[in-house]
Structures are given as structure tokens and as C-alpha cells.
Amino acid sequence: MRKFFDPILAGGNLRDRLRACLGALLGIGLTSAISAAVVHPHGAFLLIAAPMGAAAVLVFAVPASPLAQPWSVIGGNIIAALVGVTVRMLVPMPELAAPIAVGAAILMMSLTRSLHPPAGAVALTAVVGGPAVIDAGFAFVLVPIALNAIILTAFGILFHRFSGHSYPHRVPVAASVPTEAALRAEDLDKALADLGETLDVSREDLDLLFGRVEYHAAQRRTLMAGGGPVGRAA
Numbered sequence: 001m002r003k004f005f006d007p008i009l010a011g012g013n014l015r016d017r018l019r020a021c022l023g024a025l026l027g028i029g030l031t032s033a034i035s036a037a038v039v040h041p042h043g044a045f046l047l048i049a050a051p052m053g054a055a056a057v058l059v060f061a062v063p064a065s066p067l068a069q070p071w072s073v074i075g076g077n078i079i080a081a082l083v084g085v086t087v088r089m090l091v092p093m094p095e096l097a098a099p100i101a102v103g104a105a106i107l108m109m110s111l112t113r114s115l116h117p118p119a120g121a122v123a124l125t126a127v128v129g130g131p132a133v134i135d136a137g138f139a140f141v142l143v144p145i146a147l148n149a150i151i152l153t154a155f156g157i158l159f160h161r162f163s164g165h166s167y168p169h170r171v172p173v174a175a176s177v178p179t180e181a182a183l184r185a186e187d188l189d190k191a192l193a194d195l196g197e198t199l200d201v202s203r204e205d206l207d208l209l210f211g212r213v214e215y216h217a218a219q220r221r222t223l224m225a226g227g228g229p230v231g232r233a234a
Contacts, residue, residue: 019060019164023056023159023160024057027152031148049122050125052118054117055073059153063160063163063166064169074146075112075116076118077119077122077145078146079114081141081145083123084125084126085126085138087101087123087126098127101123105119105123122145126140
């Protein structure tokens with residue numbers, strides 16, 4: 001039974017998950033409170049957008065993900081909202097507007113390097129969110145979407161100053177230990193091309209990871225050969 005409770009994501013542990021829970025609790029709470037103070041006269045529907053719950057999972061549980069970075073959260077949500085509202089205005093049939101809005105949002109986020117999965121739900125909400133969202137028009141882009149995204153991201157930056165994780169994520173610089181079959185950047189590029197998959201990790205993080213694998217493999221080979229440990233990498 002234990003295997004069912006093992007972390008799904010590589011590198012995850014219980015302490016990090018508990019921190020993510022705390023971060024999401026405080027982040028969504030703060031976003032709701034500030035949004036309520038700003039938009040209270042306009043009605044409860046503008047308090048907080050449901051996709052922000054999914055955004056919180058990314059920001060606080062996987063802050064190293066390219067999909068969780070500030071530009072992705074803020075830019076992706078705003079762009080998706082703009083696309084969704086525009087499509088709804090141009091396409092009167094919701095059953096047709098909904099798929100067009102989501103597909104167009106993915107395209108625009110990809111072109112602007114702001115891909116953010118929860119933003120797909122923002123585009124969809126702009127089309128099928130009901131009379132209140134429709135009546136808001138392009139104001140929906142500003143409140144609650146832009147307001148929510150900015151508050152949540154700003155709190156994420158503050159929270160991760162104390163969580164032990166970098167956010168916005170920066171790849172640490174580490175010196176690798178040269179080996180006879182040292183991996184090269186082009187080897188990584190070719191391996192990614194062979195897989196033909198989009199991975200939820202940056203190329204720079206993969207390069208760093210394989211550099212550390214290379215270091216520990218070299219250290220193990222040296223110890224097995226009876227030599228001393230390889231000099232410690234930075």
C-alpha cells in the first residue's frame with residue numbers, strides 16, 4: 001500500500017507538500033481578502049476566479065516549473081482572459097466559442113512564452129461563466145483575473161523567500177566534474193528530440209540535474225576503484 005502514497009513528482013517530500021498546503025492556504029486567503037476589499041461593490045462573482053486554485057498548486061507545490069513562473073501566471077491568465085472575452089464577443093454560439101477560446105488561448109500563450117495550464121480554464125470561463133461574466137465584458141480581464149493573478153504571484157514570491165525554494169526560479173550554478181564520457185549540451189538536446197515530449201521542467205534544470213548525476217557517478221567509480229573521493233563540486 002505504501003507505493004500509493006509515494007510522491008508522484010521527483011524530488012517531492014512530505015515537508016515540501018505541507019509547505020505547499022500552507023502557501024496555498026495563505027495565498028488564496030490573501031487574494032480573496034484583497035479582492036473582496038477592491039471589488040465588493042460589484043458583487044461576489046468577481047471575488048476570485050476558480051482557476052486561481054489551480055494556479056496556487058503550481059506556484060506553491062512546484063515553484064520550479066516553467067508553468068508556474070510569474071510571467072506565466074500573470075501573463076498567461078491575462079492573455080487567456082483577453083482571448084476568451086474576444087472570442088465570446090465574436091462567436092455567438094457558446095458550444096463553438098468554448099473550444100475556439102481554449103485553443104486560441106494555448107496558441108497565444110505559447111507565442112508569448114506564458115503557457116499556464118489554469119489559464120485554459122480562464123478562457124473557458126470567459127465564454128461559459130454566466131451572465132455576470134458576460135456583462136463584465138473586458139472588465140473581467142482586470143477584475144478578477146489580473147488582480148487575482150498579481151496578488152497570488154506577489155505572495156508566492158514573498159512566501160518562497162522563506163520556503164527554501166527559489167521563486168522566480170533560478171537555476172543554481174554548480175561545477176561539474178569532468179569524466180571520460182562527459183555529457184554535453186548537444187547530447188541533452190538530442191535526447192529531448194528523441195523523446196518528442198514536452199516535459200514540465202526547464203532545459204537548464206535538466207542540464208544541472210544531469211551534471212549532478214555525472215558528478216555522483218564519477219565519485220562512485222572512483223571509490224569502487226579504490227581511490228579517494230572526487231573533489232566536491234560547488
